[in-house]
Amino acid sequence: MTRSYYAPHGGHPPQTELLTGRAVFTEAYAVIPKGVMRDIVTSVLPFWDDTRAWVIARPLSGFAETFSQYIMEVAPGGGSDKPEPAKDAEGVLFVVEGEAVLTLDGWRHDLKPGGYAYMPPGVHWALRNESKAPVRFHWVRKAYEPVDGIHAPEAFVTSDQEVKPVAMPGTDGKWSTTRFVDPSDVRHDMHVNIVTFEPGAVIPFAETHVMEHGLYVLEGKAVYRLNNDWVEVEAGDFMWLRAFCPQACYAGGPGRFRYLLYKDVNRHMKLKGYLGK
Template sequence: MILPEIASTYAFPPGGLPPQDTDPAGSAIFTQAYAVLPANTQRDIVTSLLPGWDGARAWILARPLSGFAETFAQLAVELAPGGGSATPEPDANGQAAILVASGALRLTIAGARHDLKAGHFAYVPAGTAWEICNTSDAPACFHWVRKRFEPIGAGDPLAPVVLHEADAPRNAMPGCEGVWETQRFLDPADIRYDFHVNIVSFAPGGRIPFAETHVMEHGLYVLQGTARYLLNTDWVEVGPGDFMWLRAFCPQACIATGTEPFRYLLYKDVNRHPALSLR
């Protein structure tokens, strides 16, 4: 069985505010091993304004927390028409991975201009000047993963990467007959990268067939479809716009449900020795 070719969608926080007659009981979870921020919690009143940005608001979904996930921050950013930033990254060692969810964006990296639409991915190396703006008359939305770069010595610097998801190879996982695929935007064999951001896809009924338990921290934003997801000892129902945040060694697995592919944007830290002391 091969994953079907259907229109890809890229979920994003819904914003707004539920009506007053809504039952406030929800499915948000925060534990010592993982957190789940359902799409229904990503509302206007939890957004942040960012220094150095105009016409922008952000849902900060993950940030380093002592004793939890410590390597990355993840944001969903909405730009009003004309909004953006000429100085988006405040940390001189900060890297960026961006996936456009909707709208039209102009991304300039080291003077090179790129016009982006839904499905475009971009990687900006640490120390590289970049700018981003909304060039349309409607809001433009993107997912933004930030990580402080951990260099491994002298060598060729990393180059920016810009490509559309449609041009990223669909790599079938071994022994699963194509029902589980990963699109890797950064070369997995290049040890210079200290994190990866991928799109992982499952056909309905596809699954991670064991409880993965590993050192990598994860941020998982569900772009499309539904699944039952194992987080530590709990099976959780997730769907478009839900965000899962896993600390190191949290067991995880999933079974895709519904009638369309289950797809999520995945962050993980890779390719570095573990520190031998607490930072």
């Protein structure tokens, strides 16, 4: 099945455009709409050639605590042979537009839209754009939390097209999740999945849980419940939800609503002070 994913292209609005927008930043959640992702807010990164990035999440007091997320744009001929500076960082790449060549432990992988790669900490990887058009992809980074007696997971490459979505029970397939990692595999301390809602599908209760979320809308539109607010979102928007922020969703259509979802999983809660003292 052919998939389409929204990718920002930058640019600037004209001086005649109204300032009013949909950006929201609260203690419980944030919404970064697609219209915010302009040329002026891009970043350049060490050891990345002909590349710019929209940083849509970073560890920050009152914002993302467990992860960072970039939308990378690599021009033809650009890329990096030394992409990850942190030895303890794991990462996920998800391509939304264009083509990239990922070299992972010496093996070449051609990534196209929907392409997905997981890199554990310490693995050697490089990425280059050998095509004639820019490639745009998400890069989710997290400091891996090792556990004594449990080995870190291996690197792997797959795609949205290769992984069959799993329907949520009792939804007749109207709400499903494309899981790139087995939820019971405790080697993994983060999941980056794709959630799909068919028109009319809902999250029928206000989810309130310990996992922090980053949600990038790949396709469609919906009304999302964030804490006490109903917020309209569409393809290209990003949402951050802190742990325990109540959340729900109604996908009104006319097409499918899909988003790339980050969450931290499978680890004990960090405790301050000393147990038993």
